[in-house]
Amino acid sequence: MPDDQTRISLRIPAGLRSRYDNFIGGQWGAPVKGRYFTDPSPIDGARLAEVARSSAEDVELALDAAHAARDAWGRTPAAERARLLNKVADRIEEHLELLAHTETIDNGKPIRETRAADIPLGADHFRYFAGCIRAEEGTLAELDNDTVAYHFKEPMGVVGQIIPWNFPFLMAAWKMAPALAAGNCVVIKPASDTPLSLAVLMDLIGDVLPPGVVNVVNGHGSEVGAPLASNPRIAKIAFTGETTTGRQIMQYASENLIPMTLELGGKSPNIFFADVMDADDAFLDKALEGFALFAFNKGEVCTCPSRALIQDSIFDRFMEKAVARVAKIKLGNPLDPNTMMGAQASHGQAEKILDYINIGRQEGAHCVIGGERAHLGGELENGFYLKPTVFVGHNKMRIFQEEIFGPVLSVTRFKSVDEAIEIGNDTLYGLGAGVWSRNGTTAYRVGREIKAGRVWTNCYHVYPAHAAFGGYKQSGFGRETHKMMMDHYQQTKNLLVSYSPKAMGFF
Amino acid sequence: MPRRVVVTAEAADLIRRLKQQHGPLLFHQSGGCCEGTAPMCFRQKDFRIGVRDVLLGAIEGCPFYVGGAEFEYWRYIELTIDVVSGGGDSFSLEAADGVRFATRSRLFTGAEAAALDAAGPPPFGPQAFGTTTPSVCS
Numbered sequence: 347m348p349d350d351q352t353r354i355s356l357r358i359p360a361g362l363r364s365r366y367d368n369f370i371g372g373q374w375g376a377p378v379k380g381r382y383f384t385d386p387s388p389i390d391g392a393r394l395a396e397v398a399r400s401s402a403e404d405v406e407l408a409l410d411a412a413h414a415a416r417d418a419w420g421r422t423p424a425a426e427r428a429r430l431l432n433k434v435a436d437r438i439e440e441h442l443e444l445l446a447h448t449e450t451i452d453n454g455k456p457i458r459e460t461r462a463a464d465i466p467l468g469a470d471h472f473r474y475f476a477g478c479i480r481a482e483e484g485t486l487a488e489l490d491n492d493t494v495a496y497h498f499k500e501p502m503g504v505v506g507q508i509i510p511w512n513f514p515f516l517m518a519a520w521k522m523a524p525a526l527a528a529g530n531c532v533v534i535k536p537a538s539d540t541p542l543s544l545a546v547l548m549d550l551i552g553d554v555l556p557p558g559v560v561n562v563v564n565g566h567g568s569e570v571g572a573p574l575a576s577n578p579r580i581a582k583i584a585f586t587g588e589t590t591t592g593r594q595i596m597q598y599a600s601e602n603l604i605p606m607t608l609e610l611g612g613k614s615p616n617i618f619f620a621d622v623m624d625a626d627d628a629f630l631d632k633a634l635e636g637f638a639l640f641a642f643n644k645g646e647v648c649t650c651p652s653r654a655l656i657q658d659s660i661f662d663r664f665m666e667k668a669v670a671r672v673a674k675i676k677l678g679n680p681l682d683p684n685t686m687m688g689a690q691a692s693h694g695q696a697e698k699i700l701d702y703i704n705i706g707r708q709e710g711a712h713c714v715i716g717g718e719r720a721h722l723g724g725e726l727e728n729g730f731y732l733k734p735t736v737f738v739g740h741n742k743m744r745i746f747q748e749e750i751f752g753p754v755l756s757v758t759r760f761k762s763v764d765e766a767i768e769i770g771n772d773t774l775y776g777l778g779a780g781v782w783s784r785n786g787t788t789a790y791r792v793g794r795e796i797k798a799g800r801v802w803t804n805c806y807h808v809y810p811a812h813a814a815f816g817g818y819k820q821s822g823f824g825r826e827t828h829k830m831m832m833d834h835y836q837q838t839k840n841l842l843v844s845y846s847p848k849a850m851g852f853f
Numbered sequence: 854m855p856r857r858v859v860v861t862a863e864a865a866d867l868i869r870r871l872k873q874q875h876g877p878l879l880f881h882q883s884g885g886c887c888e889g890t891a892p893m894c895f896r897q898k899d900f901r902i903g904v905r906d907v908l909l910g911a912i913e914g915c916p917f918y919v920g921g922a923e924f925e926y927w928r929y930i931e932l933t934i935d936v937v938s939g940g941g942d943s944f945s946l947e948a949a950d951g952v953r954f955a956t957r958s959r960l961f962t963g964a965e966a967a968a969l970d971a972a973g974p975p976p977f978g979p980q981a982f983g984t985t986t987p988s989v990c991s
Contacts, residue, residue, distance in 0.1 A: 383951070386939070399949070510887040511942060537887075538942040567888075567944035572899070588889025589920065590881045590900075591944045597901050611885020648886050694940030694953050698890060701957055708960045744926050744958075749885050774922050775885070820885065820922070 357681060358394070359447040361546060365396040368404055368564055369548040371411035372557025377565070378403035385541060388454035388689040389680055391728035397541050400565035402573035405533065408561035409579045412504040412531035415558025420501040420529040428476035430554055431527060435476070437550045438469035445543055445550075447681075449515050452542040454689035454730065455643050456680045460515075467809060468519035471827070474811035475527035478829040492846035498839040501529030502581035505835065506574045508567075508595075510586050511537035511691050512646040512751075516809075518544045520826050521584055522560060528835040533561045533580070535570050539692055567591070578602050582835065585609070586648070589820060607824025607834050609648065609817060611749040612777030615770040616640075616651035616806065617792065619763075619783040623660045629804075630667075633782045636806045637668040637755075641675050641687050641734045645753035646695070648821070649778030651806055653746055654757045655769055661759045665738075669715050672755075675734050677720050689729045690752060696730040699752030702745055703735060711739035711756065741769050749775070763788065767795045776818030780806045799825065854972060855965040857909040858917045858932045864954060867936050868894075868913040871946055878946070879982075880934075881906065882956065883920035888943040892917070892934055892954045895946065902979040909975060916982040924975075929966045933957045 365382070367374045381399040386392065398404070419427075438445060445468075446460035455464070485497045505525050509517040514536055525532050536544045541564050548562055563570050575583050576598035585595045586609040599606045622633045640651050656664050680688030690696040696719070703717050716735030721727065734753040737745055746756045760766045770779060770792075779798040783789040793801040799816045802808070809815065814828035824834055860868070872878055877897040884890050893900075894915075905921030912934055919927060933956070940953020947954060961969065 512887060566949035567942055568946050569949050571944055587887050587944075589883040589885040590893045591888070592885075593883075593903075594893075594895065594900055594944060611887075611889055646887075692939050692941040694891075694937045694955065697937050697955060701955070702890075705958050708958070742926075744930075747926050748890060748923070751886065751890070 357447070358451070359444050361441070361444045361549070362448055362542065363395065366541065366545040366564065367398045368400055368408065369545070369552070369560070369562040370404075370408045371414070371561070372552060375407070377401070378407070383538060383566075385452065385539070387451045388691050388730045389451060390725050394451060395542060397538070397545075398564040400563050400570050402569075404563050404565070405570060405573045405577060408533045408563050409504060409577060411558035411561050412533050413579065415556055416503050416531050419531055419556060419559050420503070422529070424479045424482065427527060427529065428480045431472045431476035431523065433554045434551050435469040435472040437554065438465065438472070438547070441550055442466070445515060445546060448546050449543045450680045450688070452540045453511065453514060454680055454691050456685045456688045458683050458685070459643065464513060464516050468515050471519040471523045471811055475523040475829075475832070478524075478832060479527040482832070492844055494843050494845070496841040496843065498841065499528070499832075499836040500839050502835055502837055503530060504580055505530045505532055505582045505584065506577065506580040507532055507534040507584045508571050508575065508587065509534065509536055511539040512643065512648070514540035515543040515547070517586055518547070524826075524831040525584075525835045526555070526559065528832045530581075530835055531559050531561075533563060533574060535563050535565065535574055538564065538566045572598070575599065576601060580604065582606060584824075584834075592822060605834070607816075607826075608822035609777075609824070609826065610775075610820060610822040612648045612650070612775045612817070612821050613653060613747065613749055613773045614649050614651050614775075614778035614780065614798065615653045615655050615773070615796070616780035617655045617766050617770055617782065618657060618660070618664060619766070619785070619788060620657040620660045621784045622782050623664060624784060629784065632804070634668055634671045636780060636782060638671045638675065638734075639806045640755040641672070641753045642807050644687050644690055644732075645699075646691055646751050647807070649800065649807070650751070651778070651780050652750060652755060653741070654755055655760050655766055656757060657766070658759045658761045665714075665757070669736060672715055672734050672736055677731060677733065678722065679726055687734060687753060689731050691730070693730055695751065696732060699732055699750055699754060702748070702750040702752070702754060706737045706739070706743070706745040706754070706756070709739065709743045709745065711737040711743055711745055713737050716753070741772055747773065763792060767792060771795075771797050774820040777816075777821035778802065854968060855931065855961060857969070857975065858912060858934065860912040860934045861936070864934045864936045865913050867947060867952065867954075868915060872913070872915070875946055878915045880912065880915060880917040880954075881919070882917075883923055888941060888945075888948075890956070891940070891943070891945070892956055893943070893945045894954060895944075904978045906979075907975055907977045908981040911982070921977065929961045929969070931959045931961055931965075933959065
């Protein structure tokens with residue numbers, strides 16, 4: 347295997363430029379202070395592009411452009427906005443391979459995932475919200491013979507969006523599509539680790555949307571994100587990222603009294619009831635894949651099923667098959683279509699995960715597979731590769747409570763349905779969960795008791811549009827990937843109309 | 854009395870430079886996602902400490918807080934604050950320069966844990982920094 351892997355070197359797609367500025371007012375412009383940073387690839391550490399290291403001044407320029415476009419875009423008829431969002435989706439689909447390739451070399455995730463999931467889901471998101479805006483209606487109520495209350499939905503105006511590095515393209519689509527559909531103009535900051543897929547997208551759709559409707563400001567959290575989130579010229583801020591920063595964003599939002607949506611972390615339990623082993627069939631096979639899905643996107647997912655709760659009576663038999671399944675995970679160059687798990691997104695991220703593996707051992711958890719760096723050799727030796735790792739322990743350990751954000755699974759056992767629910771809920775977070783049972787009633791009851799916004803039932807890691815996604819507890823608030831997200835990007839205007847010519851009699 | 858949070862020479866150096874550049878700083882660590890589970894370094898005026906945040910100590914004169922809920926799991930852990938390169942994007946002040954504070958954990962020994970328990974719970978809340986005793990400040 348090492349020989350095959352090393353022959354697939356880091357191919358740079360033809361559509362990728364060597365320098366990216368900011369996309370403001372329909373065109374690329376250099377950052378005001380003229381500073382750039384280098385964006386490396388996690389595949390082999392090689393340098394991919396120079397990207398604008400923007401500052402507060404660039405945020406102001408982006409807001410200028412967004413405000414200039416604001417009224418016209420807000421008044422654009424729904425059908426026309428939908429037509430343009432569908433055109434964006436068309437462009438994404440026409441250039442799927444370029445976008446998938448770019449995403450893979452910037453983030454390190456396998457090309458089979460970017461081709462099959464990230465990019466197509468992104469395109470679909472624009473189509474979904476194009477449909478939502480076409481079908482949207484307000485309401486009216488006849489309050490009495492003379493009085494009618496009309497409820498109209500109106501755009502908020504200009505909104506700020508800050509997205510993470512783990513699904514750079516998909517997170518951009520999740521944020522942009524509902525905001526644009528609802529008639530807002532957007533200033534969006536991609537993560538500085540992974541700015542390329544959004545930059546390539548703007549090259550592809552720059553002529554589709556009117557200038558100023560989407561503005562991309564590249565740079566770092568403290569230098570761009572903070573001035574954006576605290577700016578009085580945004581009507582709303584959306585953020586996906588970690589908890590302390592989520593608090594800081596809320597504090598900024600409070601200064602300007604603006605609403606926000608936050609998607610923070612998770613420590614999602616994947617719960618396997620004994621009946622999954624009632625037969626050695628396709629469903630058991632699916633459940634075993636479900637167990638191994640902690641390795642999807644190399645574990646760098648807020649909804650990583652990073653805890654597995656296995657019913658005591660099947661524990662040993664299930665683990666034997668499940669660990670064998672994990673052993674089959676193919677690690678390698680993410681550009682190889684056979685690779686199942688790629689590189690962690692950065693050196694720092696790999697270090698953090700290794701530290702948690704160390705913590706797990708210190709706490710007395712038993713490592714049954716993995717637990718170390720993967721040395722892929724050759725050109726990949728400088729990449730950030732870790733082996734998929736499984737620990738067995740108990741739910742009070744740090745590796746069961748803290749979000750590791752890597753391919754590390756913590757497994758424990760439970761006896762009863764009530765215990766499964768108790769352990770499942772014993773976490774600060776509430777983003778995702780998985781429930782696996784052949785018994786529909788058990789699955790339903792447990793799913794309703796788990797305090798998480800997304801409970802996958804007999805599946806995991808599927809993110810179709812029109813299924814609401816968001817957190818309970820410390821995982822944040824607001825629901826994405828569903829038309830209800832549009833409510834977060836709209837105001838309600840009540841026109842309270844009197845058809846009576848007579849005064850009330852007060853004054 | 855064991856310290857709950859300590860700092861490497863490299864990290865101390867970085868903190869001194871950041872203080873010169875940005876003024877008084879604080880650290881807050883919680884969890885979750887992406888750039889999380891790493892100490893966030895902010896200007897003191899840019900982050901409001903909550904009543905449940907626990908003050909573990911100070912590094913280079915800067916208070917180091919952790920989220921109250923997370924502290925339950927870090928009660929017997931010594932945190933060493935280090936610096937890594939290529940740490941990725943973050944709202945933490947040092948990240949824009951391509952480095953990142955990182956936390957390494959060590960389980961306290963039985964004796965250390967007993968000493969900490971005997972001393973009572975660490976201070977918490979925004980007013981805690983002004984009232985900490987010299988033994989928990991570096």
